[in-house]
Each structure stands twice: as structure tokens, then as C-alpha cells.
Amino acid sequence: MKLVVDANIPAADACFGGFGEVIKRPGREISAEHLRDADALITRSVTPVNASLLAESAVRFVGTCTIGIDHVDTHYLAEHDIAFASAPGCNAEAVVDYVLASLLTLAERQGWRLLDRCVGIVGVGNVGSRLQARLQTLGLDVLACDPPRAEREGESGFTSLETLIERCDVLCLHTPLVSTGPHATQHLLDAERINELAPGTVVLNAGRGDCIDGLALRSRLAGQNDLTAVLDVWENEPAIDAALHDLATLATPHIAGYSLDGKLRGSLMIHQALAAHVNETSELSLNAICPSPALASMTLQQALPSEDALRLCARAVYDVRRDHERLTREAYALGVAKGFDACRVNYPLRREFSTLSVRLKGDAHTLAPVLSAAGFRVE
């Protein structure tokens, strides 16, 4: 079997080498020519998988090691009997880490307490529901908006987007990109909704860039400068709007889900799907491909204020300010589009909060509930 694999997929040899010859290509460069005699295509999210890529190819299996599937024409695959697998939930914990790291950083800079905020979550699937669980266990007031789930499961527990806009201090978008239908998310936050946001609202987007009207957000930020934008995803990646980038308080290059753990889970899930597709059994496990974390444990021996303790532990594992600074630096050095992709391809090794054991001594024992609610292991 010949497999064409995005070169940005970690453990590609361990996960796919057993099936045949692995040809690695940068995801944005994979072309019909590369796939002419390939049997399988393994991507991340930057390769548009559609008729023009596959029409002349022998590909019978497509796997994307990502949660999002908006880059894949699944109807085309189904019509042409090409098997398809994605990796639901693989990096959801990493995205939640990103949100917590970002909000803790904003709270420190702007002088508010995260634990006092009301957070609205739009899209309460694998990412949103994990975020909801962590925030609620931390004691925050959380409102959830997910009309497709509300339709299936009943309205209880769900709130309209209008109510979130009216009541929340922080609005977190975790919706997939859906262009048509009753629950389309393209420009879900459009000019009208952006203008309804109360001054001081934090808008965080870690879903897909097109879920926000970037021009409208830019115009509110440039005109009134009374919102805080945390943007990980953008319209027109990698050629993002440089002016919007400059106006965002935290601007990162679509890396919210970029923990090593999350990426490897994605690789492993597609390995397992491909094994099932070719009727093979697989013994490969996450432990076999995922190294131990460089920072496995740390000790707190004083009862710091809880948000200071959270920030300390969060930054020990993942400091979102570095991703923001790297994007600004690389965009300046290489230009926006090249800088954006350079940050992603050369992404530093990042682990999830759950890989850190926090030992608590003396008074610091009182921090156990808050640290474990945030996702750290507590000893």
C-alpha cells in the first residue's frame, strides 16, 4: 500500500509505516499528482480533500487526524465509496487547556478574577462540554448554547446565543464550520451580534475562523477598542488579516489543539481506523508513541491565592503568551502567511495539564480542589 501523509503528523512512521510505503508531504502542498497511485491519504486540516484532489487517484481511504472535517468533501467520498475517518475529540483537552491559559492571562493583565466571570460556551460538543465541566467544577457561572443539541436533547441546560451575548463576560466559540442548513455557523458572530456585545466582553474563538465575521470584529476593535479578542482561528488561514491580528489581545496560529498528546491521539485514531479498514488488528497504544513529559511533577508548599496557583501550574505546562509572541515575531520576520505556518510546523513540544502532578504540602493542601478542577493531577 502507498500512503501519502501530511508531514506535520507526529509518529507517522509508527502509525502508518506498518501498512506500506509512507510518502510525507507538507499538507498545503499535497496535490492530485502526488495521489495518482496512492491507496491512502492521511491529512490534518490544511489539505482540501475533494474531487479535484482525488478524481484521478486510486485512493480508497482518507483519514484526517483532526477533529474538524470542514476541509473534507465527505459527500464526494461517500459517493465514490472512499472510506473516511476523522479523530473526534482527539485534541479537545488541549483546546480546553488553551482556553484556561488564555483566560488566566487576560485576568492577570486586566485585573479581574476568572473565578468570578460568567462564561458563555457556543458549541458544546467534545471541546465545549469538557470546557463546561472544568469551568463549572471551578465554580464559574457557565451558560451553554448548542441549538442542534437542544433540538435533540431538549432545551433544558441550553441557552440562546442572544442570551449569552446579553449576559456573559466571556464568549467562547467552539463550533465546527458549517456553511448551510438551519444551524449554519458561517459568520455565526456577524456584524449585528458583534455590535450587541457589551463593552469589556472577551471573545475567544478556537473553533473555525469563518464562524466570526472578521471584518466586523476588526471594525469594532478599531473603532471602539472596547472588546478583548482572543483568536486562535482566522478567516483565510494562513493569509490572515494582519490588522485584525494586531488588534487581538492574544493572537495564535491555530494551535489551540496542538498538544503532543492531542496530535498523537489523532494519529493513533486514524491508525486504528485504517487497521479496521484493511481488516487488521492493532496493538499500538498511546503509551507506546507518547513520551513521558519533561515536567512530570512540581511541589507547592504555600497556600497561594487560588488563581495565582492556577496560573503558576498552567504556565509551567503551557504558556499561551509564547505562542502569541512567536506569531507576532514570525509574521514580522517572514510575512503573515509564512509566519503563521512557520509557527505551526515548528511548534514547540507542548503537553496537557493532565500530564502534570502537583504535590501539595502544608497549607497548600487547600488548593487541591481548584487544581484538580482545572485538570491537573494532584498528589
Ligand SMILES: NC(=O)C1=CN([C@@H]2O[C@H](COP(=O)(O)OP(=O)(O)OC[C@H]3O[C@@H](n4cnc5c(N)ncnc54)[C@H](O)[C@@H]3O)[C@@H](O)[C@H]2O)C=CC1
Ligand atoms: N483551534 C483548534 O486548534 C481546534 C479547533 N477545533 C474546532 O472546534 C470544533 C468543535 O470541536 P468539537 O467540540 O470536538 O466538535 P463536536 O462536533 O464534538 O462539537 C461541536 C458542537 O457544536 C454544536 N453546534 C453546531 N452548530 C452550532 C451552532 N450553530 N450553534 C451552536 N452550536 C453548534 C454541535 O451541536 C456540537 O455539539 C471542530 O469542529 C473544529 O473545527 C477542534 C480542535 C482543535
Ligand SMILES: O=C(O)C(=O)[C@H](O)COP(=O)(O)O
Ligand atoms: O483538530 C482540529 O480540528 C484542528 O483544528 C487541529 O488542531 C488543526 O490542526 P492542523 O490541521 O492545523 O495541524
